[in-house]
Amino acid sequence: MLSLQPIAFADLILSRLILDKQNEGLTNSALKDAVKTAVAHQLSGTALSEQIAQILIDLTEKGYVSPVGKARHRVTDDGKEHILAQLGLKALPARAQWKTLKDIDWINYALDLPTASGNRTFVGKAEGLRAAILHQYFQLPVDNFSTLTSVRNALLWQRLCDPAVAERLQPGQLTAKAFNQGTVMGVLLNDLLQPPSPLPWEKALKQLIAKIANAKRTDPNELRLAILRQAMAASLAPEPSPHRDTAGTPTALLLEDFAAAALNAAKLTQTGRFGDHRVFISHVWQTWQQRSEPSLSLDDFKQQLIEANRQRLLTLSRADLAHTLDADDVSASEITYLNSTFHFIRLD
Incomplete structure (x- = not known):
C-alpha cells in the first residue's frame, strides 16, 4: 500500500465549494453527489448525509463556509485560501472542474508531489499516474516526474542487482526462455507481482501498480479512486x-x-x-x-x-x-x- 498524505473529508467538501463560481452556495445534496463515490466504501445514505451536515457546521464555526438559507453553503475567502494552500496552488486553475480538482490536485496532494515546477497535470495522464505510483512506493532514484519507462527501468535495475531476487529465481525454469529484454522484464516483474501464472511484462507492470495502489482494476480511474479512498480512510x-x-x-x-x-x-x-x-x-x-x-x-x-x-x-x-x-x-x-x-x- 502507498504511503499517502491523509486527506480530511472536510477539505474534500470545501474544495468542491470553491468551484461554485457564482458563489451562490451549494446544497447538501449537491455536495453528497460530488463526494459519494469517494466515500461509498465507508459511508453512504443517511450516515453520509449526517456527516456532511456535521462537517458544514464545523466549517462554519471555523469561518471557512457561511450558510445561505436552510441547507445551502458557500465558501468564504478564508476557506478558499485554506484549500488553495493545502493543494499548493496560488490560484484556482482556469476552467477548473470538480473532476480535475479531484483526479489531479488531490492525487498530487496524496502522493506528496511538488507541483510548483509546472507539472501539476502529470498525474492526469495514465502513464504519469502509473509512474508516480511506482516512484513513490519503491522510492526510486529518478526525478519525481520521470516517464513511466524511466521509472520502470530504475525499478528493474534495482531488482536485477538484488541478490535475494537471483536467489529466488530457478535457472531450470529460465533457460528454456529466449534471453531478451522482454523476457528479463517479465521475469523480474512477475517475481514482484507473484501472479498465479506468469504474465507478459506489460500486463505484469499494470497489475503490479494496481496492487501497490490497492486498486480493484488497472485502469487510471480506478487507481485514482483507490488513492483517494485510502488517503481519506482516517478521516472517515x-x-x-x-x-x-x-x-x-x-x-x-x-x-x-x-x-x-x-x-x-x-x-x-x-x-x-x-x-x-x-x-x-x-x-x-x-x-x-x-x-x-x-x-x-x-x-x-x-x-x-x-x-x-x-x-x-x-x-x-x-x-x-x-x-x-x-x-x-x-x-x-x-x-x-x-x-x-x-x-x-x-x-x-
Whole structure:
C-alpha cells in the first residue's frame, strides 16, 4: 500500500465549494453527489448525509463556509485560501472542474508531489499516474516526474542487482526462455507481482501498480479512486474508544507524546528496516521496550499507533510485497484496522 498524505473529508467538501463560481452556495445534496463515490466504501445514505451536515457546521464555526438559507453553503475567502494552500496552488486553475480538482490536485496532494515546477497535470495522464505510483512506493532514484519507462527501468535495475531476487529465481525454469529484454522484464516483474501464472511484462507492470495502489482494476480511474479512498480512510473512521491500561484508567502518555516517542524509537531502530524510510513495527516496539518509555505490550503499542496514525501524528504503511520480506517480521508487525493493514512506521 502507498504511503499517502491523509486527506480530511472536510477539505474534500470545501474544495468542491470553491468551484461554485457564482458563489451562490451549494446544497447538501449537491455536495453528497460530488463526494459519494469517494466515500461509498465507508459511508453512504443517511450516515453520509449526517456527516456532511456535521462537517458544514464545523466549517462554519471555523469561518471557512457561511450558510445561505436552510441547507445551502458557500465558501468564504478564508476557506478558499485554506484549500488553495493545502493543494499548493496560488490560484484556482482556469476552467477548473470538480473532476480535475479531484483526479489531479488531490492525487498530487496524496502522493506528496511538488507541483510548483509546472507539472501539476502529470498525474492526469495514465502513464504519469502509473509512474508516480511506482516512484513513490519503491522510492526510486529518478526525478519525481520521470516517464513511466524511466521509472520502470530504475525499478528493474534495482531488482536485477538484488541478490535475494537471483536467489529466488530457478535457472531450470529460465533457460528454456529466449534471453531478451522482454523476457528479463517479465521475469523480474512477475517475481514482484507473484501472479498465479506468469504474465507478459506489460500486463505484469499494470497489475503490479494496481496492487501497490490497492486498486480493484488497472485502469487510471480506478487507481485514482483507490488513492483517494485510502488517503481519506482516517478521516472517515469512527472515533475509537479511549485506550485504557490494566487498572482501567486512561494511559498516562498523551497521544502526541506517544507519537513523538514512537517516531524517535523508529529512528533509533537499526534492524527491521525496509529502505531508508520504513521500519517494521515489531522492531520499533523492541527499541521502545529497551528505552525508558512507559511499558506497553505489543498489542497496546499497536493500538496507540492506530490512533496516532488516525490523527495524522505519524504515518503507518503496508508491506504489499510481503513475500520479499522476512515472514516473521511481517507477521509480528501486522496491524489490521477497518479495511487497512499496516506493517511499517514511516520516517519521511
